[in-house]
Amino acid sequence: QVQLVESxxxxxxxxxxxxxxxxxxxxxxxxxxxxxVRQAPGKGLEWVAIISSDGSNKFYADSVKGRFxxxxxxxxxxxxxxxxxxxxxxxxxxxxxxxxxxxxGSYLDYWGQGTLVTVSS
Amino acid sequence: xxxxxxxxxxxxxxxxxxxxxxxxSSSNIGxxxxxxxxxxxxxxxxxxxxxxxxxxxxxxxxxxxxKSGTSASLAISGLQSEDExxxxxxxxxxxxxxWVFGGGTKLTVL
Numbered sequence: 001q002v003q004l005v006e007s008x009x010x011x012x013x014x015x016x017x018x019x020x021x022x023x024x025x026x027x028x029x030x031x032x033x034x035x036x037v038r039q040a041p042g043k044g045l046e047w048v049a050i051i052s053s054d055g056s057n058k059f060y061a062d063s064v065k066g067r068f069x070x071x072x073x074x075x076x077x078x079x080x081x082x083x084x085x086x087x088x089x090x091x092x093x094x095x096x097x098x099x100x101x102x103x104x105g106s107y108l109d110y111w112g113q114g115t116l117v118t119v120s121s
Numbered sequence: 122x123x124x125x126x127x128x129x130x131x132x133x134x135x136x137x138x139x140x141x142x143x144x145x146s147s148s149n150i151g152x153x154x155x156x157x158x159x160x161x162x163x164x165x166x167x168x169x170x171x172x173x174x175x176x177x178x179x180x181x182x183x184x185x186x187x188k189s190g191t192s193a194s195l196a197i198s199g200l201q202s203e204d205e206x207x208x209x210x211x212x213x214x215x216x217x218x219x220w221v222f223g224g225g226t227k228l229t230v231l
Contacts, residue, residue, distance in 0.1 A: 035220070044123065044207075044209065044222060044223075044224050044225040045158070045166060045209050045211075045225065046222065047219060047221065047222060059218050059219060060219075061219055062219075102154075102171055103172055104153070105153050105154030105171075105213075106213070107154070107156040107168065107172065107211075108156070108158075108168070109168055109171075109177075111166050111167065111168075112165065114165055
């Protein structure tokens with residue numbers, strides 16, 4: 001069965017950096033695009049970034065562009081999110097999700113349980 | 122302000138049918154497929170409907186999706202207490218080059 005397990009969250013001061021990881025199992029990781037999605041406390045879902053299966057294509061939400069970097073290591077079945085210049089508004093639960101495809105469209109399929117990032121002095 | 126517009130709340134009594142709308146534009150819903158997610162309290166989101174109207178295995182057929190033009194809808198028939206959750210629509214936006222979510226609809230079963 002598909003499993004996605006995020007780690008690396010915690011409390012960090014504004015302006016500092018943090019790297020999240022997402023360990024994948026139960027599917028052929030190297031064949032699928034992967035996403036990061038976040039949810040601020042009491043708020044809705046906000047898409048953060050996507051990386052293609054081979055890592056060659058990446059897209060970001062405007063709110064994180066230039067500060068966050070998505071990457072992957074297909075040999076380790078692991079997805080990463082490097083977060084720099086963190087701000088209070090980046091405080092959220094961060095989820096990873098795999099992309100799946102049907103017809104001409106795609107969708108975020110399985111989601112991890114999330115890891116909480118709190119940016120506070 | 123979310124790119125996709127959903128009503129913030131919806132409600133119904135057990136056994137009723139409720140619908141949740143999701144309005145977008147030609148660069149997202151009008152140009153691609155729509156997906157729906159269910160988030161039960163304190164849990165991660167779960168895929169409910171993909172490609173406008175496809176149900177993943179394990180999702181009851183009480184849940185159905187549809188799309189027309191730049192809008193989509195999620196319908197839940199035979200409402201049950203365990204359906205009380207937040208529901209989100211999502212689609213790729215080819216103008217923003219980004220995935221966009223609706224603001225979410227909190228469904229209350231009265």
